[in-house]
Amino acid sequence: MMSFIAPRMDRIKPSPSSMATMRVRELQAAGRKIIGLTVGEPDFDTPPNIIEAAIHALRNGQTRYTNVDGTPELKDAIALKFKREDGLSYSREQITVSNGSKQVIFNALMATVAAGDEVILPAPYYASYPDMVQLAGGTPVPVICPEDKGFKLQAPDLERAITPRTKWLILNSPCNPTGAVYTTADLKPLAEVLLRHPQVWILTDEVYEHIIYDGIRNATPAQVEPALYARTLTVNGVSKAYAMTGFRIGFGGGPQQLIKTILKMQSQSTTNPSSIGQAAAIEALTGTQDFLAERAEKFRERRDLAVAMLNAAPGISCRRPEGAFYVFPNISGVIGKRTPQGDVIANDLDFGLYLLDRAEVGVLQGAAYGMSPYIRISYSISTEKLHEACSRIQRACAALV
Ligand SMILES: Cc1ncc(COP(=O)(O)O)c(C=O)c1O
Structure with a gap:
């Protein structure tokens, strides 16, 4: 089979965020109470005027x-x-x-x-x-x-x-x-x-x-x-x-x-x-652009919540970003620590897997974005879920020794 696949495919890997989001969905479907912080899209609905324009196009050939x-x-x-x-x-x-x-x-x-x-x-x-x-x-x-x-x-x-x-x-x-x-x-x-x-x-x-x-x-x-x-x-x-x-x-x-x-x-x-x-x-x-600022304001509130709560997690330090809906916290303070099971957190991938297992929170490892040891967290999620996810991360960090 491998010789059937073109060598150019060996040069690339599947998109890590799409793969992680699919994994989170699989675990959720299997009954795990995972909170996914991996998604790369707004959690808001498409505005109704835009939906209407799509329907109109369909109806008008x-x-x-x-x-x-x-x-x-x-x-x-x-x-x-x-x-x-x-x-x-x-x-x-x-x-x-x-x-x-x-x-x-x-x-x-x-x-x-x-x-x-x-x-x-x-x-x-x-x-x-x-x-x-x-x-x-x-x-x-x-x-x-x-x-x-x-x-x-x-x-x-x-x-x-x-x-x-x-x-x-x-x-x-x-x-x-x-x-x-x-x-x-x-x-x-x-x-x-x-x-x-x-x-x-x-x-x-x-x-x-x-x-x-x-x-x-x-x-x-x-x-x-x-x-x-x-x-x-x-x-x-x-x-x-x-x-x-x-x-x-x-x-x-x-x-x-x-x-x-x-x-x-x-x-x-x-x-x-x-x-x-x-x-x-x-x-x-x-069409109207009014909702852009309203939505950015909602994202800003979540950014502030995520930054404050992550900075309160032992071993994590989180810079306050100016845009997009991601934070990219530095996790060098957890590297080398041990999980309650005795495993050493050697890198950001280990930390991501630990969070998935212990905190039931899905994040992405900085290595996928070319910089370690960091994680990427998407806060395009309801404030309640974001709060709960950050609390879980705090507890998981506090459990490391
Ligand atoms: C930086 C950046 N560029 C481009 C894209 C692709 O977006 P789309 O193809 O939906 O326009 C993404 C999606 O996550 C992105 O994060």
């Missing part, structure tokens, strides 16, 4: 193939969004629509990365980036972004990582898993480095743009440094902001030549994203 990379109407709505929220101008020909922002990133890497090309990934990173780079035949180059720098990429570290083979830098703000947000002041020094290296393109993944706190504004590279516009792919989507993960609509704005190549790639794989999802996305982007 929008059930056929569309243009491969999105309907003109959706592209216009996306152009409006980029202008309104990011100060960026993109024409229809500079916009592509895919089955989630993940496919935009996948298409872009497959269309541009050749064997031996390097892609710089500020670590911790979204766990799918290195695998997508490797599937495309490239080499992921992780660059550690230390906690004491807010988990953000520093200009000297970027400069050191760039080689003549560097093709892309992938930025992600707000960041999964750390919640770090890049402001204009953070991006300026990075832009200065990038201006000196014209071979490096910038892929900026801003899918958590609207899940942001404390009045901070997410900055976008092509706006902060217009000279980078011609080599930046700005990626976003409706999944997280509008609680539309199942609709599978993501989009990118960038140079026409790149967008055309992405279209070619998509035309030979998935063809257009769902016509119904596209109709719903138009309503998401052009």
